[in-house]
Amino acid sequence: MAIRVYNSLTRRKEAFAPLHGNRVSMFVCGLTPQDETHMGHAKTYVAFDVVARYLRHKGFHVFYLQNVTDIEDRIIDKMKSTGRAWNDIVGQYFAEYLGVMARLQCTSVDVYAFATDYIDEIVEQIEGLITKGHAYRADDGSVYFDTTTFSGWGKLSGQKVEELRPGARVAVEERKRHPADFVLWRAQKPGEPAWDSPWGKGRPGWHIEDTAITIRHFGPQYDLHGGATELLFPHHEAEIAQAESYTGVTPFVKVWMHGGMVMVKGEEMHKSLGNYWPVTAALKLYEPEVIRFFLVNVQYRGPIDFTPELLDEAKRSYERLRETVRTVDAERRRAPESGKADRELRAATKKALADFDAAMSDDFNTREAIAVLFDFARAANKAIETGAGRAALDETAAAFRTVGDILGLFLTPAAGADRVDGLVDVVVALREDARKRKDFAAADRIRDALGALGIVLEDTRDGVRWKRK
Ligand SMILES: [Zn+2]
Numbered sequence: 001m002a003i004r005v006y007n008s009l010t011r012r013k014e015a016f017a018p019l020h021g022n023r024v025s026m027f028v029c030g031l032t033p034q035d036e037t038h039m040g041h042a043k044t045y046v047a048f049d050v051v052a053r054y055l056r057h058k059g060f061h062v063f064y065l066q067n068v069t070d071i072e073d074r075i076i077d078k079m080k081s082t083g084r085a086w087n088d089i090v091g092q093y094f095a096e097y098l099g100v101m102a103r104l105q106c107t108s109v110d111v112y113a114f115a116t117d118y119i120d121e122i123v124e125q126i127e128g129l130i131t132k133g134h135a136y137r138a139d140d141g142s143v144y145f146d147t148t149t150f151s152g153w154g155k156l157s158g159q160k161v162e163e164l165r166p167g168a169r170v171a172v173e174e175r176k177r178h179p180a181d182f183v184l185w186r187a188q189k190p191g192e193p194a195w196d197s198p199w200g201k202g203r204p205g206w207h208i209e210d211t212a213i214t215i216r217h218f219g220p221q222y223d224l225h226g227g228a229t230e231l232l233f234p235h236h237e238a239e240i241a242q243a244e245s246y247t248g249v250t251p252f253v254k255v256w257m258h259g260g261m262v263m264v265k266g267e268e269m270h271k272s273l274g275n276y277w278p279v280t281a282a283l284k285l286y287e288p289e290v291i292r293f294f295l296v297n298v299q300y301r302g303p304i305d306f307t308p309e310l311l312d313e314a315k316r317s318y319e320r321l322r323e324t325v326r327t328v329d330a331e332r333r334r335a336p337e338s339g340k341a342d343r344e345l346r347a348a349t350k351k352a353l354a355d356f357d358a359a360m361s362d363d364f365n366t367r368e369a370i371a372v373l374f375d376f377a378r379a380a381n382k383a384i385e386t387g388a389g390r391a392a393l394d395e396t397a398a399a400f401r402t403v404g405d406i407l408g409l410f411l412t413p414a415a416g417a418d419r420v421d422g423l424v425d426v427v428v429a430l431r432e433d434a435r436k437r438k439d440f441a442a443a444d445r446i447r448d449a450l451g452a453l454g455i456v457l458e459d460t461r462d463g464v465r466w467k468r469k
Helices: 039-057 073-082 086-103 115-131 206-218 229-247 279-285 288-296 308-334 342-361 366-386 390-407 417-436 440-452
Strands: 004-007 012-015 023-028 061-068 111-114 135-137 143-145 182-187 202-204 222-228 253-259 262-264 455-460 463-468
Touching (some): 039 061, 039 390, 073 086, 115 202, 206 229, 222 229, 279 288, 288 308, 308 463, 342 366
Parallel strands (some): 023 061, 061 111
Antiparallel strands (some): 135 143, 455 463
């Protein structure tokens, strides 16, 4: 099924078609490492991880690039308040971010590009913009983009340059000619880290690093740019202005995707509001897979309300689903070659894969895709109860693996887990033998020992089944 994506630039869903055959160049605004990774980051990066995984599943060759804003006002503020070096601060929080991303299974990024590794490209772009009359140098050595020279300003956000009049409501930054103008190069202030440039020592503005990085890797035009909704203006508008003024190629990015925000009990999540959730705090209360499930259980464009009740609910839902995946896997090992419900189970598996694909290809609707999985789980449980054979169960297990790989859920157990499961099967069979011999003391001892390991036994019509607590 063809993928349709909501494009913020055209404000409608469009059939997804890369610029160059099967190649997809994808960029997502990355982290400014200066504080703990919070749930807002987790939502954005899990959402785009699923996008990359699904595109790859559909056979596209995705190059997923993410920038790292390793020099910025907030890093400098932290430098001043802690007395630490800027790159020391960046190193600490970026390492923490990578750890959190790994735990949340965000594994699809190909390159993390650090802004300060692209100073040459940044300087080159700013020089080009000055030469073409799109940027000007202020007396202090800072350089600004002149928004009045770019006729496409506002095409992404709908904002107009004229709406912002100099001296009107907006406090005009000292050296700007027009309040909508934005900084490309910031002149060094005493004690600040700085790099050499034709305009004196300084550091790049926030917007220019993204275009320097993407034009370096992808050229003047690429397929897909993602980020959180709050970055749409002015950040993404500024990127378009810089790139299209510099290269003359339009559109700079074919598809712009924006993810919804994380709210906390209906309010915006903010450190100043005291409702700020670092991912590490959430990970102390919930398994990483539960948090990931919670985040993908909304369509990426929707907001998410982060409350303990909703997380608890996500935990229960996810455990139900995962239990089915595990049951299917366990049944597969002990089921006879064929069963009464094979035909129904095969039909349910086929339908689940098709419906899942339809949901995902409709603007990556993971919420709908997960609803499909609950129907699938019900059908699988019913088939197992009626009697399902090994071959049909193999197909069901493979289908769960396929969708799990796309969503980053139902992780395959660690190496050796299969053998452990096999051993538990043997122990359970030995207990059955003991019971048949009426050696109930031995049977109870085995049951209690398994219980101590978190394995519970259930008597069913078809004999004893075991599951993990
Ligand atoms: Zn960005």
